[in-house]
Amino acid sequence: MSSLDARLGVLRGTAAPIPHNARTLAALTANPSCERRSLLDAAGIDKDALAAHLDLPRPLRKSQLALDYGIAFERQVTAQAGAPLVPLLRQALSLSVPEVSYEDVNSVGSDDDTSPLRLRRVHTRSRIRRAAHGRSDPRTLLDHPVLRLTVAGHQAYLEPDVIAFQREGVFYVVEIKSFPVIHGQPDPIKATAALTQAAAYVLALRELLAEDGLPPERVSDTVVLVNPRNFTRHPTATPFSAHKQIKNLSRHLGRLRRLPELLDKVPPDTTFDLAPGPDQKPTRPRGELVAALATVRPNYTPGCRHHCDLAFHCRTEARNQGKPAALGTAVRDDLAGIDTIATALALTDGHLHPSRSQKDLTQALRHAQRIHADLQTDTA
Numbered sequence: 001m002s003s004l005d006a007r008l009g010v011l012r013g014t015a016a017p018i019p020h021n022a023r024t025l026a027a028l029t030a031n032p033s034c035e036r037r038s039l040l041d042a043a044g045i046d047k048d049a050l051a052a053h054l055d056l057p058r059p060l061r062k063s064q065l066a067l068d069y070g071i072a073f074e075r076q077v078t079a080q081a082g083a084p085l086v087p088l089l090r091q092a093l094s095l096s097v098p099e100v101s102y103e104d105v106n107s108v109g110s111d112d113d114t115s116p117l118r119l120r121r122v123h124t125r126s127r128i129r130r131a132a133h134g135r136s137d138p139r140t141l142l143d144h145p146v147l148r149l150t151v152a153g154h155q156a157y158l159e160p161d162v163i164a165f166q167r168e169g170v171f172y173v174v175e176i177k178s179f180p181v182i183h184g185q186p187d188p189i190k191a192t193a194a195l196t197q198a199a200a201y202v203l204a205l206r207e208l209l210a211e212d213g214l215p216p217e218r219v220s221d222t223v224v225l226v227n228p229r230n231f232t233r234h235p236t237a238t239p240f241s242a243h244k245q246i247k248n249l250s251r252h253l254g255r256l257r258r259l260p261e262l263l264d265k266v267p268p269d270t271t272f273d274l275a276p277g278p279d280q281k282p283t284r285p286r287g288e289l290v291a292a293l294a295t296v297r298p299n300y301t302p303g304c305r306h307h308c309d310l311a312f313h314c315r316t317e318a319r320n321q322g323k324p325a326a327l328g329t330a331v332r333d334d335l336a337g338i339d340t341i342a343t344a345l346a347l348t349d350g351h352l353h354p355s356r357s358q359k360d361l362t363q364a365l366r367h368a369q370r371i372h373a374d375l376q377t378d379t380a
């Protein structure tokens with residue numbers, strides 16, 4: 001085990017690591033400046049469990065009904081060794097797909113295995129390499145492959161609910177999603193989120209093939225989304241270009257702060273361990289956990305509630321500290337260079353003398369205050 005892994009293990013404590021998934025990667029890129037999230041995700045810490053222990057609302061929790069529906073739809077599409085998928089792919093990619101060889105990588109290893117994720121990654125790599133080199137029995141449909149992607153200089157495992165499909169030497173990422181496509185149109189926000197997630201798998205597959213010196217073009221920018229059609233449970237497959245999402249994600253990943261740098265800023269004995277008791281319930285005093293979280297710099301924005309389990313904790317913290325971001329990204333950006341709302345107010349009403357770099361902003365704030373005062377006079 002490397003010293004980096006050992007250090008991340010201390011942060012995580014006794015809990016098993018949670019691997020990155022496309023959702024966490026998409027979230028990282030949604031808020032790349034958040035060191036707190038970067039570190040928690042790199043250590044594989046269960047943020048939902050932290051939020052539950054802190055008794056916070058959990059904005060990302062899906063209803064059991066929605067989860068069950070998603071699982072049932074995925075099972076329906078991949079039933080009979082992926083047979084329902086073949087005609088959909090043939091139609092979506094205008095390819096002849098006469099026969100397929102299907103394998104569910106989930107079935108590799110066992111629950112008793114101490115490292116099933118690594119084992120499945122090794123298996124995935126061997127299968128994809130064989131397919132890429134056109135060796136005998138190349139698997140054309142590989143369900144639940146385990147991939148690896150370099151995130152902030154660290155190798156993160158990805159366990160996607162996707163299928164890697166190879167045809168004529170090119171791999172395609174096929175993602176099954178339970179939101180509907182109505183009259184050929186999916187919800188644009190959901191489709192973009194799905195393509196951003198798929199972009200992570202495209203990059204991970206490219207990384208894998210690059211180990212063999214194979215070019216990135218061997219993994220297509222075209223991603224196939226399989227969704228329920230209209231208001232039925234009948235699946236339909238639609239090809240989308242994920243070129244933009246792949247480019248964006250690649251750029252964001254390249255910008256993420258390196259892990260060793262982040263770890264250097266955290267006191268060495270910091271841990272987010274929930275210290276489960278014999279009944280598996282956390283015993284860690286909440287105050288200690290809050291203090292541990294405070295050792296890593298957040299970057300709260302109201303958008304956090306769409307992608308991070310800790311959003312309500314970070315929002316309260318930002319409000320208590322009077323951070324401009326608590327009022328929204330527009331206010332934060334407008335007040336760039338001013339740390340707190342109290343400072344902005346003090347500059348506006350003249351209680352604080354602006355530094356040279358704050359002069360323009362102070363003028364703008366005072367101008368806004370005058371307009372506000374005039375409007376109040378007019379409406380009085």
Ligand code: SF4
Binds near residue numbers: 314
């Ligand atoms: S909620 Fe907190 S930890 Fe999560 S991304 Fe936002 S600032 Fe970072």
